[in-house]
Amino acid sequence: MPETSCTCDYGHVMADQKTLAEPTGDLPYRRMTRPMEGRLLGGVAQGLAAQLSLDPVVIRLMFVLLSVVDGVGVVAYAVLWMVTPRQPYAGQPPQRDWSQLAAFSAVGMALLAFGWLTGASKGGIGMLPFAVGGIGALILWQQADPERRKSWMSGATLSIRKNRVRTLIGVVLVVIGAIGFLAAQGELDQARPGLVFTIVVVGGLAVIAAPWLAGLWKELQLERRERIRQEERAEVAAMVHDSVLHTLTLIQRVAHDPREVARLARSQERELRNWLYQPAQDADATLAAAVRRIAAEEEDAHGVPIEVVCVGDIALDSAGKLGATLKAARQAMVNAAKYSESPSISVYAEVEGEEITIFVKDRGKGFDLETVPLDRMGIRESIIGRMERHGGVARVRTSPGEGTEVMLTMKVEKA
Amino acid sequence: MTRVLIVDDHRLFRSGVRAELGDSIEVVGEAEDVETAVKAIAEHRPDVVLLDVHMPGGGGQEVLRRVLGAGSQVRFLALSVSDAAEDVIGVIRGGARGYVTKNISGKELTDAIRRVAEGDAVFSPRLAGFVLDAFASSEAPSIDPELDSLTQREREVLRLIARGYAYKEIAKELFISVKTVETHVSSVLRKLQLSNRHELSRWATARRLV
Numbered sequence: 001m002p003e004t005s006c007t008c009d010y011g012h013v014m015a016d017q018k019t020l021a022e023p024t025g026d027l028p029y030r031r032m033t034r035p036m037e038g039r040l041l042g043g044v045a046q047g048l049a050a051q052l053s054l055d056p057v058v059i060r061l062m063f064v065l066l067s068v069v070d071g072v073g074v075v076a077y078a079v080l081w082m083v084t085p086r087q088p089y090a091g092q093p094p095q096r097d098w099s100q101l102a103a104f105s106a107v108g109m110a111l112l113a114f115g116w117l118t119g120a121s122k123g124g125i126g127m128l129p130f131a132v133g134g135i136g137a138l139i140l141w142q143q144a145d146p147e148r149r150k151s152w153m154s155g156a157t158l159s160i161r162k163n164r165v166r167t168l169i170g171v172v173l174v175v176i177g178a179i180g181f182l183a184a185q186g187e188l189d190q191a192r193p194g195l196v197f198t199i200v201v202v203g204g205l206a207v208i209a210a211p212w213l214a215g216l217w218k219e220l221q222l223e224r225r226e227r228i229r230q231e232e233r234a235e236v237a238a239m240v241h242d243s244v245l246h247t248l249t250l251i252q253r254v255a256h257d258p259r260e261v262a263r264l265a266r267s268q269e270r271e272l273r274n275w276l277y278q279p280a281q282d283a284d285a286t287l288a289a290a291v292r293r294i295a296a297e298e299e300d301a302h303g304v305p306i307e308v309v310c311v312g313d314i315a316l317d318s319a320g321k322l323g324a325t326l327k328a329a330r331q332a333m334v335n336a337a338k339y340s341e342s343p344s345i346s347v348y349a350e351v352e353g354e355e356i357t358i359f360v361k362d363r364g365k366g367f368d369l370e371t372v373p374l375d376r377m378g379i380r381e382s383i384i385g386r387m388e389r390h391g392g393v394a395r396v397r398t399s400p401g402e403g404t405e406v407m408l409t410m411k412v413e414k415a
Numbered sequence: 416m417t418r419v420l421i422v423d424d425h426r427l428f429r430s431g432v433r434a435e436l437g438d439s440i441e442v443v444g445e446a447e448d449v450e451t452a453v454k455a456i457a458e459h460r461p462d463v464v465l466l467d468v469h470m471p472g473g474g475g476q477e478v479l480r481r482v483l484g485a486g487s488q489v490r491f492l493a494l495s496v497s498d499a500a501e502d503v504i505g506v507i508r509g510g511a512r513g514y515v516t517k518n519i520s521g522k523e524l525t526d527a528i529r530r531v532a533e534g535d536a537v538f539s540p541r542l543a544g545f546v547l548d549a550f551a552s553s554e555a556p557s558i559d560p561e562l563d564s565l566t567q568r569e570r571e572v573l574r575l576i577a578r579g580y581a582y583k584e585i586a587k588e589l590f591i592s593v594k595t596v597e598t599h600v601s602s603v604l605r606k607l608q609l610s611n612r613h614e615l616s617r618w619a620t621a622r623r624l625v
Contacts, residue, residue, distance in 0.1 A: 307541075307579065312551060352551075
């Protein structure tokens with residue numbers, strides 16, 4: 001049993017400690033200190049454990065037991081706390097391990113309560129089952145903390161085997177404690193056994209299960225965080241792979257065609273920008289977004305850069321007025337990209353009050369509006385006619401050599 | 416001959432710009448971060464500094480703060496891949512006299528440098544759009560009405576810039592001289608830099624999009 005060896009070691013150290021407390025100069029042993037990191041109360045048990053190369057849990061358990069039995073644990077702890085210097089630490093004072101402290105306190109309280117109920121605290125045999133149950137519970141609880149588990153045990157294979165042994169010991173001890181208590185209790189008191197039985201069994205089960213559940217929960221959280229991080233990384237990787245790498249490959253293959261290279265580069269640039277700066281914009285929700293999307297599509301289709309500037313914005317309606325304006329704007333962009341031979345196209349969309357204006361301008365060769373054949377549907381039907389049907393206005397300014405500008409105006413009632 | 420200093424943390428880009436600039440421009444030096452930029456500006460005293468917005472050590476705004484804060488009269492033209500509102504408005508309010516994006520052609524850049532060297536402002540269509548947008552919400556009470564709103568004429572000029580018109584075309588459209596167009600643009604730049612409208616900065620931050 002670890003307790004016995006521990007108790008005698010403990011006494012030994014107590015003696016050492018007394019001599020160490022006095023500054024004798026020549027120190028035969030490493031001086032005991034109270035580490036602040038991972039302490040529950042004052043760090044006494046931890047320091048003692050380090051000094052004795054024992055698990056802190058054994059020392060703590062011992063303190064709890066000694067306190068419950070006749071109070072000597074409290075006195076010993078207090079004395080040690082006073083004579084042991086604090087271990088120096090850097091930076092912020094480390095937090096106490098509150099959950100563990102709570103667990104030890106709970107066990108101590110429970111032991112006290114049961115001791116009082118049964119009169120076992122006088123030192124009778126009835127005390128033993130509690131002690132055994134308490135040890136089992138503590139071992140289980142202690143074991144659930146993965147950090148501590150690691151620091152206790154050296155050697156991975158050993159730790160796994162020890163783990164199982166510990167669990168087994170814990171479960172057995174809890175069960176023995178419960179049975180032993182009930183056996184002792186049954187003779188002592190007839191009034192409360194039902195209640196106490198329930199408490200003990202439920203408590204025992206909770207003590208057994210709680211650390212595992214807590215550990216499981218913690219691991220789940222950890223895993224979830226890790227998964228989210230990995231998904232994000234995968235998304236970036238996919239983005240880079242699907243778009244950037246792909247485009248770079250395409251550019252190498254069409255290196256002889258500067259126009260195509262420029263188109264690819266621009267399209268990639270736009271995509272990357274959108275991804276970086278406009279994470280969640282619905283292209284069908286507002287006018288500005290829709291204009292940008294249309295411009296991007298026509299730019300891709302025709303390989304002519306389209307610069308879009310938007311001032312103000314408005315939600316797209318269902319009445320179709322804005323839809324018609326957008327269709328006319330698209331047609332104007334298509335015309336400019338296809339026929340004007342302009343190196344670039346400027347699109348300017350403005351929402352001012354209830355008036356929406358879209359300009360599509362190129363610096364291309366222009367044309368004579370009068371000489372456009374009647375059967376050419378582009379301007380006459382798709383732009384001017386469409387706008388007029390929906391109550392808007394389309395004006396085309398052009399002359400040969402001067403470029404073309406299409407101006408679309410539409411009035412809407414703002415919601 | 417306009418003397419220019421190029422500040423950019425990409426060496427390839429610096430040499431690219433150097434190669435693209437016309438004969439009327441002499442590149443007197445290069446710098447790759449805030450520290451070297453401040454030092455090079457003090458040493459070479461260029462007419463115009465081509466300033467990258469994103470750089471190690473605080474970026475273009477830090478260069479502006481340190482150089483202009485020390486009372487230098489050197490003129491800055493911001494040149495960046497980013498055309499996010501907060502970058503554009505931030506660097507203009509920091510004291511740059513113009514903002515162009517890096518996909519500008521060599522000829523246009525030469526033109527913009529000349530304009531900045533002469534003390535005028537250079538507005539890209541997008542910057543014009545930003546200004547119109549930022550000054551549009553005029554319902555908020557203004558502290559200084561002269562600084563906090565645009566005149567009708569300034570608005571017209573900006574709108575034409577946003578539509579893709581060159582200064583010459585704007586002058587023709589509005590029946591004014593090119594010099595008058597430049598005056599209007601400079602006036603808008605002054606308002607942009609001096610206006611206390613807090614919604615200007617707020618607007619730029621809120622509009623974190625291209």
